Each structure stands twice: as structure tokens, then as C-alpha cells.
Amino acid sequence: MAKRLSENFSIRVKVGEYEVEVKGSRSEVLETIKELPSLVPSFSKAFESLKTKGAEAAVKAPVPAAARAESPLERYPKISKVESCSEALLRVLESDWGKWRPRTVTELKEALAANDMHFPGRTLAGDLLALVRKGVVRCWKTDKGYVYILAEKEVLAQQGE
Numbered sequence: 001m002a003k004r005l006s007e008n009f010s011i012r013v014k015v016g017e018y019e020v021e022v023k024g025s026r027s028e029v030l031e032t033i034k035e036l037p038s039l040v041p042s043f044s045k046a047f048e049s050l051k052t053k054g055a056e057a058a059v060k061a062p063v064p065a066a067a068r069a070e071s072p073l074e075r076y077p078k079i080s081k082v083e084s085c086s087e088a089l090l091r092v093l094e095s096d097w098g099k100w101r102p103r104t105v106t107e108l109k110e111a112l113a114a115n116d117m118h119f120p121g122r123t124l125a126g127d128l129l130a131l132v133r134k135g136v137v138r139c140w141k142t143d144k145g146y147v148y149i150l151a152e153k154e155v156l157a158q159q160g161e
Contacts, residue, residue, distance in 0.1 A: 012140070076114040085119045086127045088112055093137065093150045102140075102147035 009026040011033065022032050032039075077095035082088045092098050092111045103111075109124055119127075128148055131137040138151045 076111040079115050079117075082117070084127075085123050086131060088115075088117050088119070089124070089127055089131065090136070090150075093148065099150065102138075102142075102149040104144050104147055106145075108148065 008023070009029045010021055010023040011029055012021045013036075022029050024032070077092060077097040079088065079091040079095065082091060089108060089112075092108060092115075093103070097111065105121075105124060105128065108128075109119075109121070112119060112124075128137065128139070132139045132148070135151055137148050139146055139148050141147075
């Protein structure tokens with residue numbers, strides 16, 4: 001089992017608002033990184049089509065200024081009451097809002113507050129760290145600080161073997 005886990009390796013590269021993750025064995029990922037300069041133009045082309053689609057959508061359906069000012073309840077997921085901070089964090093991260101992109105501690109705290117769940121910052125940080133150590137949540141450092149997202153199910157299944 002230890003060998004199988006050590007063979008799983010991934011790296012994420014973020015360019016602007018787009019992110020690409022490369023997974024495989026350590027040697028496969030490192031070999032792909034060497035080829036990255038020749039792969040980047042392909043990624044750029046793929047992302048250009050996404051940018052164009054987004055621009056077309058923005059032109060076809062402009063959002064009125066009044067609609068853009070959303071209340072905290074509309075901006076964050078609605079979750080049911082829970083017994084613990086860890087449960088609340090998992091519910092928020094399991095929501096579409098939490099799955100959409102990795103979230104900072106501040107965003108998570110705001111989402112919980114929007115659901116009338118107020119936890120001290122130390123409790124929130126401690127519970128997030130515990131979830132990361134269990135492998136339920138993934139964490140990494142960005143320009144905004146540390147971000148958190150649910151671990152992928154296949155990673156969790158392999159850890160359970």
C-alpha cells in the first residue's frame with residue numbers, strides 16, 4: 001500500500017484564472033513538466049476558447065447592477081444546523097459553492113456566518129487542519145493565503161485500502 005501511495009503524484013499550475021492539474025506517477029509528472037514549454041501553447045488555445053465563450057455570454061446577457069449586489073445568504077450555500085465546526089465545514093465544502101473552487105479561511109468563515117454559525121478563528125483553523133490531516137480536505141498556499149477544498153473521492157478510496 002505504501003508503494004501505491006508513493007506512486008500517486010500531482011502538481012497544479014495556475015495561469016490567470018485557469019488551473020491545470022497533472023497526475024500520475026512521480027516520474028510521469030516530472031517528465032510532463034519537462035515537456036511543459038511545448039504544451040503551454042496547447043493550453044493557451046484551449047483557454048482562449050473558454051475566454052471567448054465567456055465574453056460572448058457576458059455580451060448576450062449583461063447582469064444589471066442591482067442584481068450584482070447580492071446578499072450574503074444568496075452568495076453562500078444554505079446548510080442545515082450541525083453539531084460541530086468540522087461538520088459545518090464539510091457541509092460548506094460539499095456544496096456547489098465549495099466544490100466550485102478552493103476557498104480561503106475567510107470565505108469559509110463568511111459562509112458559516114451567513115448560515116448563522118459562528119465559530120472562533122482558532123476552532124475553524126484547528127478543525128480545518130484536522131480534516132487536512134485525515135485526508136478529507138486538501139490544502140495549499142496561494143497568493144490569497146491557504147485555500148481548502150474537499151479531497152477527491154479516488155484519493156480517499158486509495159487511502160482506505
